[in-house]
Amino acid sequence: MLCASSSSFGHASMTMASSPLSRFVGTTLRCDDQRRPSSWKMRNPIRTSAYPLFLNQLNKDSTRPNTYKEVTKPFRQIFAQEISTQSKDDDISIAKVLLYIAAEDEAFLAFNREMDAMSFVKENQSDSEEEQESVQDQSYPSKTDSEEHLLQLDGKSISEWLSELDAISKEVEAELVSRDIGCHSVQILEAVNTVLFDTRGFERTSKRLALDPKYSYLHSVLNSRCGTAFLFSVIYIEVCQRLGLPIVGARVGEEFLIWPKTENPEELFSETSGQSLFAIINGRCVDDPGSMASDLTGKSLLGLDVATNRDIIGIALANLIRVHWRRASKPSPGLMLTSPLSQLNSVSVSNFPLLRPQDLRLAIAAAERLLILEPLNWRLRRDLGMMHYYVRQSREAIQELSICIAFAFDEEEAKVLTLFVEKLHLLSSLKSPFGSDRLAVR
Secondary structure, three states, rough: OOOOEEEOOOOOOOOOOOOOOOOHHOOOOOOOOOOOOEEEOOOOOOOOOOOOOOHHHHOOOOOOOOOHHHHHHHHHHHHHHOOOOOOOHHHHHHHHHHHHHHHHHHHHHHHHHHHHHHHHHHHHHOOOHHHHHHHHHHOOOOOOOOOOOEEEEEEEEEEHHHHHHHHHHHHHHHHHHHHOOOHHHHHHHHHHHHHHHHHOOOOOOOOOOHHHHHHHHHHHHHOEEEHHHHHHHHHHHHHHHOOOOEEEEEOOOOOOEEOOOOOHHHHOOOOOOOHHEEEEEHHHHHHHOHHHHHHOOOOHHHOOOEEEEHHHHHHHHHHHHHHHHHOOOOOOOOOOOOHHHHHHOOOOOOOOHHHHHHHHHHHHHHHHHHHOOOOOOHHHHHHHHHHHHHOHOOOOOHHHHHHHHHHHHOHHHHHHHHHHHHHHHHHOOOOOOOOOOOOOOO
């Protein structure tokens, strides 16, 4: 069942897009690598996984990048181009953009894994020259690489992952054919649930597992068949879109809820088999008295701001920021991004909290991409500036926080940020580790 944390089908007479199912019109959702080089023989093995194909299948003549930013730059450019303001929102593929996001993050992780492997080889002087060359012979994205060649995840191209969604929609169509039924919204959504949860065995993650980032990436959810409720909402939207059935969604409190587009929203709340269509789609949160979703009616549904495709991508990125920050700050329980702002006197080069650097970098990447979508979001820019502070990137922190001050609507917070930026200027002027781009913990 779908109750997506943030992030009608009407009657047979409603207009439907042309689709393989248009002949049915007239049908409920139940949603409750680090590759080890072949010649590398280590005495102290490192836990490894398959090296992402988008790195080791690329042009062998491409030069080795010195920083992770050089590796991720091509991916970021593709993302920015896809969600450009020149693109009509309806033309943006939510699934494709989420796969672009995953590809960039996987490229970053692959670069880190290789840097670790190279460090290991250098630390073991007994390793042969051949072993060292095997690590150094990896190839990287170049400007001439095709998009299809560049963007691969777990051995599949972006188009192949999108084909997984195509396959699900075809299975739904086959399910409807086998039942010899029409295409009323309830029946179609029942068929989607049957395919996802009965045939394919998809399931929603528990709250504990939801903190594992892999359940927040679309390709991982399609591969493992386990993910967050929000990503199940995305899968519903994508599958039903392929079937010509429009699904819309909106934020409601901490949830992201979806429903079939209809001119008569009251029908979504009419109970069938003891449960409304709205509850069937969105799951347990609709019946949870503590959730804002439980108070919704057909009338109040009309007052919700329906999310655009860009909005949904933004929710996905906000979820990634939250998940990666929680993992990054796990060694320092209770630490918040804005904690230093309330403790200005304790800000010093010797008082940095313990953090997980890799997760923090991923949170920064998600925030940077979200800022491309929401450049005037001053609170997001403040959070990005604070993350740069935590990784001791003084220039970037000062830049983002200074812009934030100019946009801030809260005068008191602007004053606090101004004092904090002045403190950063002072620290960066000293000969200290601050500004060296080194983290408090490795």
